[in-house]
Amino acid sequence: MNIFRLAAVLPLLLCAGLWAASSHPGVRIATPWPAQNTVVAMLGYGDSIVGTSMIAKAIPLFRQSVPGIAQVPAISASGGELNAEQVIALGANLLFVADSGTELPRQALLAQAGVKVVSFRANAMAALVQRVQQTADVLGPDARQKAQRYRRYFERNVALVARGLKGLPASGRIRLYHSMGNPLMTSGRPSLNQDWMDLAGAANVAEHWFDSRPGRSGDVAAEQVIAANPQVIVAMNKRDADSILASPQWASVDAVRHHRVYVNPKGMFWWCRETSEEALQFLWLAKTLYPERFKDVDMRAETRGFYRQFFNLSLSDRQLDDILNPPQ
Numbered sequence: 001m002n003i004f005r006l007a008a009v010l011p012l013l014l015c016a017g018l019w020a021a022s023s024h025p026g027v028r029i030a031t032p033w034p035a036q037n038t039v040v041a042m043l044g045y046g047d048s049i050v051g052t053s054m055i056a057k058a059i060p061l062f063r064q065s066v067p068g069i070a071q072v073p074a075i076s077a078s079g080g081e082l083n084a085e086q087v088i089a090l091g092a093n094l095l096f097v098a099d100s101g102t103e104l105p106r107q108a109l110l111a112q113a114g115v116k117v118v119s120f121r122a123n124a125m126a127a128l129v130q131r132v133q134q135t136a137d138v139l140g141p142d143a144r145q146k147a148q149r150y151r152r153y154f155e156r157n158v159a160l161v162a163r164g165l166k167g168l169p170a171s172g173r174i175r176l177y178h179s180m181g182n183p184l185m186t187s188g189r190p191s192l193n194q195d196w197m198d199l200a201g202a203a204n205v206a207e208h209w210f211d212s213r214p215g216r217s218g219d220v221a222a223e224q225v226i227a228a229n230p231q232v233i234v235a236m237n238k239r240d241a242d243s244i245l246a247s248p249q250w251a252s253v254d255a256v257r258h259h260r261v262y263v264n265p266k267g268m269f270w271w272c273r274e275t276s277e278e279a280l281q282f283l284w285l286a287k288t289l290y291p292e293r294f295k296d297v298d299m300r301a302e303t304r305g306f307y308r309q310f311f312n313l314s315l316s317d318r319q320l321d322d323i324l325n326p327p328q
Helices: 003-018 034-042 054-058 060-065 067-071 084-089 107-112 125-139 141-165 192-200 222-228 238-246 278-289 299-311 317-324
Strands: 049-051 094-098 116-120 174-179 185-187 202-204 217-219 232-235 261-263
Touching (some): 034 054, 060 067, 125 192, 141 278, 141 299, 174 222, 238 261
Parallel strands (some): 232 261
């Protein structure tokens, strides 16, 4: 390793050492993937994270679940390329990454330093459930038990929603538009977003907008959304929801006229993304779209129980409010 690069990251190694008092001392995990940090925390290995992401460090509920995360360095990347020397200097022996996005051109260096790189498929519901199990398989028997409990809970919610939607004709599915990060960015099929919309009984107005694009997502024209006239809009953050509701250009859209523009819940991470909290996403959406079909589902109780069972967190009423109706 270049001596000057090592000198630059040595303070990070010392800082990580302060957080190395893990209940699993042989495991030192690095992952720049914010949602994978949540999976690791759910499986009981949050205190084994020695390299994380700035997003994970910034989310209040994640900091509550993993108090030492404030002292864990964020793994830097330049142009999507991970800094292998930094990962090594942090003493990591496991590096979790998505199989697309983060480039690892120096895998030989990582292997020589004893860093096992585990790459996961992403952007699909099946991939998420599989990733929880695969992560647990790497971590050990205690994590596998939690992953099995999680799978049972996930499958219970799938079955619960399917029963509630039984008999709903395709023509009766509510037309939904999902904004990702800005009002005019969305995704189609195949994608994780499409999967949770399918499970919740929504008709994604953008389902075929990106059939010719490899990533199946991107920016669209406001006129395209307005012409699609979604009945419900789900925005990833309150800023975008407020912008849509206040825009004269969007005023004619059914969702805006009927005040059915919602902010996606956010706990340890955004429920709509690659987090294990995805088990709540489609349940919340089904309840939101078809309240008459899911009268017996209490999302506050479900949310409180989920975080208690899988993250050992006792949520206050204010925290529940902020998760289900994010203020930002």
